[in-house]
Amino acid sequence: MAEIGNYLxxxxxxxxxxxxxxxxxxCQTCTVLVDSSRKTLKIVTDTGSFDLPEATFKxxxxxxxxRIRSGxxx
Amino acid sequence: xxxxxxxxxxSSFQPFTTCxxxxxxxxxxxxxxTLLPRLIEAEGALISAILFTDKxxxxxxKECILLVLAAAQANDYCFSLHYQTLKLxxxxxxxxxxxVADYPRADLSPTTAALLTLVLNLGTxxxxxxxxxxxxxxxxxFEAILTAGLSRFLCTLAADIGAVPDFAVRATLSEQSTxxxxxxxxxxxxxxxxxxxxxAPFVFLGEQFGTVPKVFHxxxxxPDVLEAQVYAIRSLLLPEDALxxxxxxxxxxxxxxxxxxxxxxxxxxxLLEAVVTASFAxxxxxxxxxxxxxxxxxxxxxxxxxxxxxxxxRHTAATLSIDPDADTVARVQKGDLDAFEELMIRHNQxxxxxxxxxxxxxxxxxDAMQDTFLKAFQHMGGFEGRSKFSTWLVSIATNTxxxxxxxxxxxxxxxxxxxxxxxxxxRQIQAWTDDPEQLYSQAEMRSLIENxxxxxxxxxxxxxxLRDIEQLPIEEAASALGLGIPAIKARLLRGRLMLREALAPxxxxxxxxxxxxxxxx
Numbered sequence: 001m002a003e004i005g006n007y008l009x010x011x012x013x014x015x016x017x018x019x020x021x022x023x024x025x026x027c028q029t030c031t032v033l034v035d036s037s038r039k040t041l042k043i044v045t046d047t048g049s050f051d052l053p054e055a056t057f058k059x060x061x062x063x064x065x066x067r068i069r070s071g072x073x074x
Numbered sequence: 075x076x077x078x079x080x081x082x083x084x085s086s087f088q089p090f091t092t093c094x095x096x097x098x099x100x101x102x103x104x105x106x107x108t109l110l111p112r113l114i115e116a117e118g119a120l121i122s123a124i125l126f127t128d129k130x131x132x133x134x135x136k137e138c139i140l141l142v143l144a145a146a147q148a149n150d151y152c153f154s155l156h157y158q159t160l161k162l163x164x165x166x167x168x169x170x171x172x173x174v175a176d177y178p179r180a181d182l183s184p185t186t187a188a189l190l191t192l193v194l195n196l197g198t199x200x201x202x203x204x205x206x207x208x209x210x211x212x213x214x215x216f217e218a219i220l221t222a223g224l225s226r227f228l229c230t231l232a233a234d235i236g237a238v239p240d241f242a243v244r245a246t247l248s249e250q251s252t253x254x255x256x257x258x259x260x261x262x263x264x265x266x267x268x269x270x271x272x273x274a275p276f277v278f279l280g281e282q283f284g285t286v287p288k289v290f291h292x293x294x295x296x297p298d299v300l301e302a303q304v305y306a307i308r309s310l311l312l313p314e315d316a317l318x319x320x321x322x323x324x325x326x327x328x329x330x331x332x333x334x335x336x337x338x339x340x341x342x343x344x345l346l347e348a349v350v351t352a353s354f355a356x357x358x359x360x361x362x363x364x365x366x367x368x369x370x371x372x373x374x375x376x377x378x379x380x381x382x383x384x385x386x387x388r389h390t391a392a393t394l395s396i397d398p399d400a401d402t403v404a405r406v407q408k409g410d411l412d413a414f415e416e417l418m419i420r421h422n423q424x425x426x427x428x429x430x431x432x433x434x435x436x437x438x439x440x441d442a443m444q445d446t447f448l449k450a451f452q453h454m455g456g457f458e459g460r461s462k463f464s465t466w467l468v469s470i471a472t473n474t475x476x477x478x479x480x481x482x483x484x485x486x487x488x489x490x491x492x493x494x495x496x497x498x499x500x501r502q503i504q505a506w507t508d509d510p511e512q513l514y515s516q517a518e519m520r521s522l523i524e525n526x527x528x529x530x531x532x533x534x535x536x537x538x539x540l541r542d543i544e545q546l547p548i549e550e551a552a553s554a555l556g557l558g559i560p561a562i563k564a565r566l567l568r569g570r571l572m573l574r575e576a577l578a579p580x581x582x583x584x585x586x587x588x589x590x591x592x593x594x595x
Contacts, residue, residue: 002284005567009548029503033571036506039581040574043511044542049523052426052440060440061418064447068411073448 004030008037081108089118096126098162101155103228103237109343110316113350116309120227120357123302124220130213134163135186136221138173139193143225145174146194151232152225154239184208193222196364202263212264216295219264219364227357234332234349261366266294275304282311282323284560287370289362310354312556314460316347320549323558325351326358329372399463406454414454418447421464424544425471428554431539432475434528442478446471461553468540468554479532500571502578510581526576534569541566 006012007020024031067073083090093100107114125136137160144152160170172180177190188208192215195201205215231237269276269291279286293300311322330352335345358371397403399420405413425446429439450470457466507513514522527535527543540551541562552562 002564002567005563005570008567008570009563032503032505033500033574036502036578036581037570037574039506039510040570040577041542043519043577044523044527044538044573045545046511047516047519047523049520049527049543050427050430050539052423056440057419057422057426060443061415061422064418064444064451065411065415067448068414068451073451 004034004037007034008041080105083108083111087111087114089114092118092122092126097155097159099240101237102240103151103155103232103235106235106237107346107350109346110350112309112313113347116306117227117231117350119302119305119309121224123296123299124217124224127298129217129296130211131189131217131221134160134165135189136217137163138182138186139189139218139221140225140228141170141174142177142190143193143222144229147225147229149229149232151237151239152229154241155228158241185210185214189214189218192218193225196222196360197366199261199263199366212266213295216264216266216293219361220296220299222364223357223360226360227353230356231349231353234352235346262288262292263364263366264292264295266292269294269297269300275301278304278308281556281561282307282558283370284558284562284564287358288367289358289365289370292365292367293361306354310347310351311558314553316341316343317351318461318549318553319556320552320559322347322351323560326355326371329355397459397462397464400459403454403457403459403463406451407457414451417463417467421467424464424468424546427539427544428468428471428536429475431527431535432472432479432532434532434535438478439475442471442474445478446474449474462550465546465550465554468546468550469556472536472555498568498572500575502575502582504578504582506578506581507583513581522577522580523573526573529576530569530572534565534572537562537565538569538573542570 003012003016003020007017012020024034089104090100093104104114104117107117125133125140137156141153141156141160144156157170161167169180173182178187182190185208188205188210191208192201192205192210196219202215205218206212210218276286276290279290290300290303293303311319317325325348330348332345332348332352335348340348355371359369361367362369362371399417402413402416402420406417422443425443426439429442429446430436433439433442446467450467453470457463461469511519527538530538536555537551537557540546540554541548546554548559548562548566552559555562557565
């Protein structure tokens with residue numbers, strides 16, 4: 001299982017990659033698992049989730065800078 | 075005296091006080107490590123637990139093992155140290171010379187002779203069985219293996235530090251190692267009481283290595299020594315004042331080419347830490363071999379000595395790449411408050427995502443942002459650029475978030491497996507549609523992912539957020555969260571598989587959905 005994680009990261013030795021790909025060529029379950037994990041990863045990285053809108057951050061930043069500039073925080 | 079410079083640690087430095095009590099002086103081997111006193115403390119804990127604490131074996135028996143193994147490794151430094159110590163314990167030079175030359179005919183007690191035979195032939199179950207048949211208890215056998223590990227540790231350290239012997243060496247030594255290494259040892263060779271999975275040292279080791287290496291499970295006979303090892307690993311791995319944690323994990327797993335590190339401009343303190351890390355790998359390598367457990371640590375045999383040039387500016391491999399924030403950080407450190415605002419604007423998304431992954435809701439995350447940035451500002455003077463500024467900031471956000479979580483839910487542990495993840499196995503094994511991103515609008519997709527991520531246990535959510543959503547390099551995410559690389563990889567894989575499971579019902583083509591199992595909403 002750990003090797004599948006490394007395979008998704010593109011971080012496996014050549015011989016391990018060959019062994020995994022040989023296994024995937026005849027194992028439908030692992031093929032689905034790898035393919036859908038890869039798609040999950042792509043969706044997660046493409047979508048830009050958990051954005052903090054600039055309008056939300058602005059007052060937070062102003063409060064922080066006000067405390068710093070007042071000398072309260074050193 | 076050695077390749078490393080000596081710093082005065084004062085007369086009350088505890089490990090040196092212990093050395094004076096136990097050896098009568100402070101060996102040069104330890105005085106050569108004063109650049110990083112925490113390393114001496116880590117080694118002191120290990121040596122005290124194994125050598126200075128009398129349980130099944132007496133000190134004199136352990137010193138005999140250390141003497142004979144130093145001779146077998148042709149290590150002048152350790153040979154002279156243990157020879158001198160045995161003299162202080164009352165053994166004559168004539169008798170010591172006989173033990174080194176031909177211990178079976180040195181009139182040793184049958185027990186001590188059996189111990190020496192064992193440590194010179196580690197690596198097979200047969201060696202353990204023969205020791206048992208000579209009347210050695212499991213406890214004695216285990217202590218002998220620990221002492222052999224300590225010998226490898228001290229000899230590697232002495233060779234790589236280049237320590238000159240404290241006393242003249244009387245014998246000409248030649249290397250004669252008979253340790254057997256089997257790729258599939260089939261151990262553990264010794265029965266040991268099982269310690270619970272939630273035993274605190276195991277929880278720490280799991281965090282650092284992804285799983286608890288088998289060599290630790292096999293040490294239930296001496297939990298005190300196991301705890302000393304974990305203390306030493308903690309003192310070695312966690313501080314990043316010399317090498318980064320990722321670099322030390324690499325050395326434990328793959329060994330170190332000290333010449334190469336020197337060529338890359340590593341400082342004296344960094345090279346010293348590399349030497350000590352490799353020596354710890356040697357210790358665990360002997361334990362793995364002696365106990366017949368799966369190999370996790372690698373000791374490079376015959377590693378090269380470090381020949382040092384004068385100290386160079388401090389940097390590590392991880393920070394050789396330029397920190398894009400370095401100039402702005404320098405401006406803040408000179409008192410430019412606008413520069414701090416620039417850093418906040420540049421990194422607010424990263425801090426927010428870190429906090430939301432820990433606290434699990436946007437309101438708390440926004441609230442904790444203020445604490446995070448204020449703490450960062452207060453500590454800017456102490457930021458020395460050993461990690462990237464962004465990594466440092468994320469680690470402050472992580473600590474702030476965890477502290478708040480603990481205040482809110484003091485009973486919740488971030489480290490223990492929850493009931494929902496202990497037995498986790500992928501259940502959704504139906505093929506997904508070819509292009510899932512076409513099925514939903516951007517806003518719908520974001521909502522699906524945010525819901526899925528928020529349902530993950532916090533320890534997986536934190537890792538997935540930093541690595542996959544914030545897209546930090548794995549080394550930086552590990553550093554910010556205080557985890558080892560293997561641990562972060564294990565959590566990342568589990569988090570991704572759990573998220574995949576939560577998303578699957580939305581991406582399996584509709585004609586197949588009727589058969590989908592374990593659908594989450």
